[in-house]
Amino acid sequence: MADSGQALAHRLRQLRLQQWPGRRVKQPQLAQALNVSVPLISSWENEGNPKVPPVSRLEAYALIFCSRRSLRDDDLVPVAEDELTAEESQLRDKLLQELLDLRSAALDQRPSSAVVNPWQFDDGKQVVIVCARLPGEWLARMPYVDPDDPHHIELYTYADLDALFELHGHIRAFNPASEVRRHTPDELEPDDLTSHLVLLGGVDWNDLTTNVFQDLGLPVEQVNDWDGEHGPYFSSSDRRFHPKLSGGRLREDVALFYRGENPYNAECTLTICNGMYGRGTLGVARALTDVKFRDRNTAWLQERFGGHEAYALLSKVRVVNGKVITPDWTLDELRLVEWPG
Template identity: 40%
Template sequence: MTVAPSPEAVRLARRLRELRESQRLTQKDLSHALSSDTRVAVATISSWESQTNPKLPPEERLRSYALLFTKAVVPAGTTLPREQDLSAAERERFNSLHRELIGLRDGIRQQATSSPVGGSYTFDFESGPITLICPEAPVDGRSPLAEEDNPNYTRLYRYADLDALIEMWGHVRASNPELRAHHQVPSEVTADHLSGHLILLGGVAWNQVTGRLLRVLDQLPIRQMTVEDLADGEIFRSRDGREYRPLWEELKEADPDAPSKAELEAFQAQDAWMGETPRELVEDVALLARLRNPFNHSRTITICNGVYSRGVLGAVRTLTDNAVRERNEAYLANRFPGGIFGLLLRVPVINGEAITPDLEIPENRLYEWSPEEEDE
């Protein structure tokens, strides 16, 4: 079923087309003019002007529109003027047009937030950069292809939680095609990365950035910590002292082809044994949190974490899985209107696969927090 665009979206699309046609510019001419900094494809401009399925332009692109159409005459082949070069009259027209376009865009976002239909606004960012920080796999557990002197060297073999990374990376790129996005392991993170939108994948053991930021983010009343009875995972503890742990099930008959205890321990899977009894992970715990970036309050930090990798993937798929994403987005919008929250979620594991939490099921929500409720 095709969902009709909102009147607000059509209004902005029509206005952008009017601006272009008022100067007798083709979409190719406009593509050239707007590509002074970062390339804008003709197809992208067409999608912004579409009356049947308009795409939302990033805020900085609307600023470029306002700069370009500040001029009384915009000939084909022109490039984007600099704001500091505008005359007083041009600056006044620029400010007026910029306010108009941003107002139209804000109307679309307000309508989408109040009644989300099919989109995902949690990862629809106003501006970049966006950096996904993914854990680095332990050296002993890496493929030989992770070695740089291997002729078939593949950088991603250095990464842990690859399922979660691929799922989140595809979703973020689809939601923000015009913004700069990167994925890094913690050792490669720079100050520039930390000043943008951050998405942290994985727990504190393999992702030092997550561990550092969880200590900095005192606002979040959830901590992850090591315990003696888990060798490979770290449990969650809320500020009230409650602990949230994964569930294991003892295997009555061990698979004769399964690795031995010694073999498992060599590959960082010691928790699959309790004493001399093999076990199967049947439920993980996930942390899904959204907070302001402590290094830049105009940007956000999203934490997708788990005791084990199944929990990390469950946190990610809460807002990427087509089967439940729309309902989960609606739940978060209604439950946390301020957009800042922390959730601990139950992630069942069946046949080795993480099952996406449905937030409408109360049993899946182990713990919920928002700063608004703390202020009450």
């Protein structure tokens, strides 16, 4: 990172240690106030290799350090904006502008590859896309699914085939040095599980998604209440997010995008694209492959989750005249749950 990145890191550390004479803020105090981890605070202050915080975190810094009243015994609690004095409000604005200028300078000096599409891995390691296999009663209605049939087509047995087709070609194009494989959960070998993993589809048919959901402890749960009064939904903090249907036709799905460390290999990644219906899975996959939206959505992910090793977004996926509309994650009304924060 060039000098401007070091300047931002230095200023953040200076705020924590020197903003209030006689009182130093400890990293755990600041981490708790910002609802982030202590290592993340350290990465923002590391002048040797600083990470650039998202704008929302710098806004929180300015609000905290504009008033000594943020210090409450051993706790650090920002004063509500509408409770700031005129002098504190002026200092908050001044601090925020300073930090944003330093941030802009730091980002301007980053190499162009700093904001990278999550589907670009750049390490040459194997990528494994995992789809559920359609259940037996569905396969019984499908042509060419019998392996003994001379016309057998293996891909006809896959669920979320649209999303698989969309992602497989895109990932291969962006990672020419990587082998890109696709499997159903029952076909996986240990070497597959320790690759870059991409899970397509929900917890109803994809057993691996079920297991990973339990291990990750995400603040979002998928409830497959297909026979219930209101149907299936995602839930988070006692809120339910249902797909919308009209006359039996899907008008709007709800889908999860998750990115984090592979729980079976810390040097690889885990990515989940999971809608209540296949349309949602396709939509959230296309959010980062569609040429019209992928750069915009990637930039939003970097802005919102930059510095986080794991993050998740639950969003709406609109369906118009039976066609999936790629979600634009910069639109507030499409985003339902964001984690962390």
